[in-house]
Amino acid sequence: MRQLCNSRYVNVQEAELANAQRPDITFQNSKVTCPIPVEIKLLDKGWSGNKLCERLENQLIGDYLREADAKHGIFLLVSKHLPQTKYWIINDKRTCITNLSDELTLFWKSIAYKYPEIEQIEIIVIDMNIRAQASINHEKYSYSSLI
Structure with missing residues:
Protein backbone atom coordinates (compact mmCIF):
# COMPACT_ATOMS: atom_id res chain seq x y z
CA MET A 1 0.00 0.00 0.00
CA ARG A 2 2.83 2.36 0.77
CA GLN A 3 4.27 1.97 -2.73
CA LEU A 4 0.88 2.43 -4.43
CA CYS A 5 -0.23 5.48 -2.45
CA ASN A 6 1.90 7.85 -4.55
CA SER A 7 2.32 10.17 -1.50
CA ARG A 8 -1.44 10.79 -1.28
CA TYR A 9 -1.69 9.18 2.16
CA VAL A 10 0.26 7.29 4.80
CA ASN A 11 -1.04 4.10 6.38
CA VAL A 12 -0.01 3.32 9.92
CA GLN A 13 -0.53 0.05 11.75
CA GLU A 14 -1.94 0.26 15.30
CA ALA A 15 -1.30 4.00 15.64
CA GLU A 16 -2.57 5.49 18.87
CA LEU A 17 -5.35 8.04 18.53
CA ALA A 18 -5.81 11.04 20.82
CA ASN A 19 -8.24 9.01 22.99
CA ALA A 20 -5.60 6.27 23.53
CA GLN A 21 -7.40 3.86 21.18
CA ARG A 22 -5.50 1.77 18.62
CA PRO A 23 -7.33 0.87 15.40
CA ASP A 24 -5.78 -1.90 13.30
CA ILE A 25 -4.77 0.56 10.55
CA THR A 26 -5.17 4.29 10.03
CA PHE A 27 -4.86 6.30 6.83
CA ARG A 55 -18.12 -3.98 17.07
CA LEU A 56 -19.08 -1.69 14.20
CA GLU A 57 -21.03 0.60 16.52
CA ASN A 58 -19.04 0.41 19.75
CA GLN A 59 -15.49 -0.09 18.51
CA LEU A 60 -15.18 1.64 15.13
CA ILE A 61 -17.73 4.38 15.72
CA GLY A 62 -17.79 4.61 19.52
CA ASP A 63 -14.06 4.31 20.18
CA TYR A 64 -12.15 5.24 17.02
CA LEU A 65 -14.44 8.01 15.76
CA ARG A 66 -14.90 9.85 19.05
CA GLU A 67 -12.66 12.77 18.13
CA ALA A 68 -14.52 15.89 16.97
CA ASP A 69 -12.82 15.85 13.56
CA ALA A 70 -13.28 12.09 12.99
CA LYS A 71 -15.89 11.70 10.27
CA HIS A 72 -14.93 8.58 8.28
CA GLY A 73 -14.16 4.95 9.09
CA ILE A 74 -13.65 1.60 7.40
CA PHE A 75 -14.89 -1.76 8.70
CA LEU A 76 -12.90 -4.44 6.85
CA LEU A 77 -14.05 -8.05 7.08
CA VAL A 78 -11.86 -10.83 5.68
CA SER A 79 -12.72 -14.49 5.18
CA LYS A 80 -10.17 -17.12 4.30
CA HIS A 81 -11.77 -20.56 4.80
CA LEU A 82 -15.47 -20.08 5.53
CA PRO A 83 -17.83 -22.67 4.08
CA GLN A 84 -20.35 -21.52 1.48
CA THR A 85 -23.11 -22.43 3.93
CA LYS A 86 -21.99 -19.89 6.57
CA TYR A 87 -24.51 -17.15 7.31
CA TRP A 88 -25.09 -14.32 9.78
CA ILE A 89 -28.26 -12.81 11.23
CA ILE A 90 -28.25 -9.03 10.83
CA ASN A 91 -31.35 -6.85 11.21
CA ASP A 92 -33.33 -10.07 11.81
CA LYS A 93 -32.34 -11.22 8.32
CA ARG A 94 -30.23 -14.23 7.39
CA THR A 95 -27.38 -13.21 5.10
CA CYS A 96 -24.44 -14.94 3.40
CA ILE A 97 -21.00 -13.48 2.81
CA THR A 98 -22.04 -12.16 -0.61
CA ASN A 99 -24.58 -9.81 1.01
CA LEU A 100 -22.79 -9.18 4.30
CA SER A 101 -21.49 -5.73 3.33
CA ASP A 102 -24.96 -4.62 2.20
CA GLU A 103 -26.64 -5.83 5.40
CA LEU A 104 -24.05 -4.21 7.66
CA THR A 105 -24.42 -0.99 5.65
CA LEU A 106 -28.17 -1.14 6.28
CA PHE A 107 -27.44 -1.64 9.97
CA TRP A 108 -25.14 1.40 9.92
CA LYS A 109 -27.82 3.48 8.20
CA SER A 110 -30.35 2.41 10.83
CA ILE A 111 -28.15 3.81 13.65
CA ALA A 112 -26.52 6.73 11.79
CA TYR A 113 -29.02 9.21 13.24
CA LYS A 114 -27.29 8.70 16.62
CA TYR A 115 -23.97 9.86 15.12
CA PRO A 116 -24.74 12.96 13.03
CA GLU A 117 -21.07 14.00 13.02
CA ILE A 118 -20.05 10.83 11.11
CA GLU A 119 -20.10 11.40 7.36
CA GLN A 120 -19.23 7.97 6.03
CA ILE A 121 -18.65 4.40 7.17
CA GLU A 122 -17.41 2.06 4.48
CA ILE A 123 -17.91 -1.68 4.98
CA ILE A 124 -15.71 -3.92 2.86
CA VAL A 125 -15.87 -7.73 2.75
CA ILE A 126 -13.06 -9.71 1.15
CA ASP A 127 -13.73 -13.40 0.54
CA MET A 128 -10.42 -15.13 -0.13
CA ASN A 129 -12.30 -18.24 -1.32
CA ILE A 130 -13.38 -16.27 -4.40
CA ARG A 131 -9.80 -15.12 -5.01
CA ALA A 132 -8.53 -18.69 -4.63
CA GLN A 133 -11.15 -20.01 -7.09
CA ALA A 134 -10.28 -17.26 -9.58
CA SER A 135 -6.60 -18.21 -9.33
CA ILE A 136 -7.40 -21.88 -9.92
CA ASN A 137 -9.56 -21.01 -12.94
CA HIS A 138 -6.84 -18.71 -14.30
CA GLU A 139 -4.22 -21.46 -13.95
CA LYS A 140 -6.47 -23.96 -15.76
CA TYR A 141 -7.09 -21.47 -18.56
CA SER A 142 -3.41 -20.57 -18.86
CA TYR A 143 -2.37 -24.23 -18.94
CA SER A 144 -5.01 -25.26 -21.48
CA SER A 145 -4.01 -22.42 -23.81
CA LEU A 146 -0.47 -23.80 -23.91
CA ILE A 147 -1.60 -27.22 -25.18
Missing part, protein backbone atom coordinates in the same frame (compact mmCIF):
# COMPACT_ATOMS: atom_id res chain seq x y z
CA GLN A 28 -3.42 9.78 7.25
CA ASN A 29 -2.89 12.76 4.97
CA SER A 30 -1.54 16.20 5.79
CA LYS A 31 -4.65 17.77 4.20
CA VAL A 32 -7.01 15.81 6.47
CA THR A 33 -7.18 16.82 10.12
CA CYS A 34 -8.02 13.39 11.52
CA PRO A 35 -6.79 9.91 10.48
CA ILE A 36 -9.26 7.43 9.00
CA PRO A 37 -9.38 4.29 11.16
CA VAL A 38 -9.72 0.80 9.71
CA GLU A 39 -11.04 -1.96 11.95
CA ILE A 40 -10.30 -5.46 10.63
CA LYS A 41 -12.28 -8.54 11.61
CA LEU A 42 -11.32 -12.04 10.49
CA LEU A 43 -14.62 -13.78 9.83
CA ASP A 44 -13.01 -17.20 10.26
CA LYS A 45 -12.83 -16.47 14.00
CA GLY A 46 -16.58 -17.10 14.32
CA TRP A 47 -18.02 -13.58 14.57
CA SER A 48 -21.81 -13.60 14.89
CA GLY A 49 -23.98 -11.03 13.14
CA ASN A 50 -24.85 -9.41 16.49
CA LYS A 51 -21.19 -9.19 17.49
CA LEU A 52 -20.19 -7.66 14.13
CA CYS A 53 -22.91 -5.02 14.55
CA GLU A 54 -21.78 -4.36 18.11
Whole structure:
Protein backbone atom coordinates (compact mmCIF):
# COMPACT_ATOMS: atom_id res chain seq x y z
CA MET A 1 0.00 0.00 0.00
CA ARG A 2 2.83 2.36 0.77
CA GLN A 3 4.27 1.97 -2.73
CA LEU A 4 0.88 2.43 -4.43
CA CYS A 5 -0.23 5.48 -2.45
CA ASN A 6 1.90 7.85 -4.55
CA SER A 7 2.32 10.17 -1.50
CA ARG A 8 -1.44 10.79 -1.28
CA TYR A 9 -1.69 9.18 2.16
CA VAL A 10 0.26 7.29 4.80
CA ASN A 11 -1.04 4.10 6.38
CA VAL A 12 -0.01 3.32 9.92
CA GLN A 13 -0.53 0.05 11.75
CA GLU A 14 -1.94 0.26 15.30
CA ALA A 15 -1.30 4.00 15.64
CA GLU A 16 -2.57 5.49 18.87
CA LEU A 17 -5.35 8.04 18.53
CA ALA A 18 -5.81 11.04 20.82
CA ASN A 19 -8.24 9.01 22.99
CA ALA A 20 -5.60 6.27 23.53
CA GLN A 21 -7.40 3.86 21.18
CA ARG A 22 -5.50 1.77 18.62
CA PRO A 23 -7.33 0.87 15.40
CA ASP A 24 -5.78 -1.90 13.30
CA ILE A 25 -4.77 0.56 10.55
CA THR A 26 -5.17 4.29 10.03
CA PHE A 27 -4.86 6.30 6.83
CA GLN A 28 -3.42 9.78 7.25
CA ASN A 29 -2.89 12.76 4.97
CA SER A 30 -1.54 16.20 5.79
CA LYS A 31 -4.65 17.77 4.20
CA VAL A 32 -7.01 15.81 6.47
CA THR A 33 -7.18 16.82 10.12
CA CYS A 34 -8.02 13.39 11.52
CA PRO A 35 -6.79 9.91 10.48
CA ILE A 36 -9.26 7.43 9.00
CA PRO A 37 -9.38 4.29 11.16
CA VAL A 38 -9.72 0.80 9.71
CA GLU A 39 -11.04 -1.96 11.95
CA ILE A 40 -10.30 -5.46 10.63
CA LYS A 41 -12.28 -8.54 11.61
CA LEU A 42 -11.32 -12.04 10.49
CA LEU A 43 -14.62 -13.78 9.83
CA ASP A 44 -13.01 -17.20 10.26
CA LYS A 45 -12.83 -16.47 14.00
CA GLY A 46 -16.58 -17.10 14.32
CA TRP A 47 -18.02 -13.58 14.57
CA SER A 48 -21.81 -13.60 14.89
CA GLY A 49 -23.98 -11.03 13.14
CA ASN A 50 -24.85 -9.41 16.49
CA LYS A 51 -21.19 -9.19 17.49
CA LEU A 52 -20.19 -7.66 14.13
CA CYS A 53 -22.91 -5.02 14.55
CA GLU A 54 -21.78 -4.36 18.11
CA ARG A 55 -18.12 -3.98 17.07
CA LEU A 56 -19.08 -1.69 14.20
CA GLU A 57 -21.03 0.60 16.52
CA ASN A 58 -19.04 0.41 19.75
CA GLN A 59 -15.49 -0.09 18.51
CA LEU A 60 -15.18 1.64 15.13
CA ILE A 61 -17.73 4.38 15.72
CA GLY A 62 -17.79 4.61 19.52
CA ASP A 63 -14.06 4.31 20.18
CA TYR A 64 -12.15 5.24 17.02
CA LEU A 65 -14.44 8.01 15.76
CA ARG A 66 -14.90 9.85 19.05
CA GLU A 67 -12.66 12.77 18.13
CA ALA A 68 -14.52 15.89 16.97
CA ASP A 69 -12.82 15.85 13.56
CA ALA A 70 -13.28 12.09 12.99
CA LYS A 71 -15.89 11.70 10.27
CA HIS A 72 -14.93 8.58 8.28
CA GLY A 73 -14.16 4.95 9.09
CA ILE A 74 -13.65 1.60 7.40
CA PHE A 75 -14.89 -1.76 8.70
CA LEU A 76 -12.90 -4.44 6.85
CA LEU A 77 -14.05 -8.05 7.08
CA VAL A 78 -11.86 -10.83 5.68
CA SER A 79 -12.72 -14.49 5.18
CA LYS A 80 -10.17 -17.12 4.30
CA HIS A 81 -11.77 -20.56 4.80
CA LEU A 82 -15.47 -20.08 5.53
CA PRO A 83 -17.83 -22.67 4.08
CA GLN A 84 -20.35 -21.52 1.48
CA THR A 85 -23.11 -22.43 3.93
CA LYS A 86 -21.99 -19.89 6.57
CA TYR A 87 -24.51 -17.15 7.31
CA TRP A 88 -25.09 -14.32 9.78
CA ILE A 89 -28.26 -12.81 11.23
CA ILE A 90 -28.25 -9.03 10.83
CA ASN A 91 -31.35 -6.85 11.21
CA ASP A 92 -33.33 -10.07 11.81
CA LYS A 93 -32.34 -11.22 8.32
CA ARG A 94 -30.23 -14.23 7.39
CA THR A 95 -27.38 -13.21 5.10
CA CYS A 96 -24.44 -14.94 3.40
CA ILE A 97 -21.00 -13.48 2.81
CA THR A 98 -22.04 -12.16 -0.61
CA ASN A 99 -24.58 -9.81 1.01
CA LEU A 100 -22.79 -9.18 4.30
CA SER A 101 -21.49 -5.73 3.33
CA ASP A 102 -24.96 -4.62 2.20
CA GLU A 103 -26.64 -5.83 5.40
CA LEU A 104 -24.05 -4.21 7.66
CA THR A 105 -24.42 -0.99 5.65
CA LEU A 106 -28.17 -1.14 6.28
CA PHE A 107 -27.44 -1.64 9.97
CA TRP A 108 -25.14 1.40 9.92
CA LYS A 109 -27.82 3.48 8.20
CA SER A 110 -30.35 2.41 10.83
CA ILE A 111 -28.15 3.81 13.65
CA ALA A 112 -26.52 6.73 11.79
CA TYR A 113 -29.02 9.21 13.24
CA LYS A 114 -27.29 8.70 16.62
CA TYR A 115 -23.97 9.86 15.12
CA PRO A 116 -24.74 12.96 13.03
CA GLU A 117 -21.07 14.00 13.02
CA ILE A 118 -20.05 10.83 11.11
CA GLU A 119 -20.10 11.40 7.36
CA GLN A 120 -19.23 7.97 6.03
CA ILE A 121 -18.65 4.40 7.17
CA GLU A 122 -17.41 2.06 4.48
CA ILE A 123 -17.91 -1.68 4.98
CA ILE A 124 -15.71 -3.92 2.86
CA VAL A 125 -15.87 -7.73 2.75
CA ILE A 126 -13.06 -9.71 1.15
CA ASP A 127 -13.73 -13.40 0.54
CA MET A 128 -10.42 -15.13 -0.13
CA ASN A 129 -12.30 -18.24 -1.32
CA ILE A 130 -13.38 -16.27 -4.40
CA ARG A 131 -9.80 -15.12 -5.01
CA ALA A 132 -8.53 -18.69 -4.63
CA GLN A 133 -11.15 -20.01 -7.09
CA ALA A 134 -10.28 -17.26 -9.58
CA SER A 135 -6.60 -18.21 -9.33
CA ILE A 136 -7.40 -21.88 -9.92
CA ASN A 137 -9.56 -21.01 -12.94
CA HIS A 138 -6.84 -18.71 -14.30
CA GLU A 139 -4.22 -21.46 -13.95
CA LYS A 140 -6.47 -23.96 -15.76
CA TYR A 141 -7.09 -21.47 -18.56
CA SER A 142 -3.41 -20.57 -18.86
CA TYR A 143 -2.37 -24.23 -18.94
CA SER A 144 -5.01 -25.26 -21.48
CA SER A 145 -4.01 -22.42 -23.81
CA LEU A 146 -0.47 -23.80 -23.91
CA ILE A 147 -1.60 -27.22 -25.18
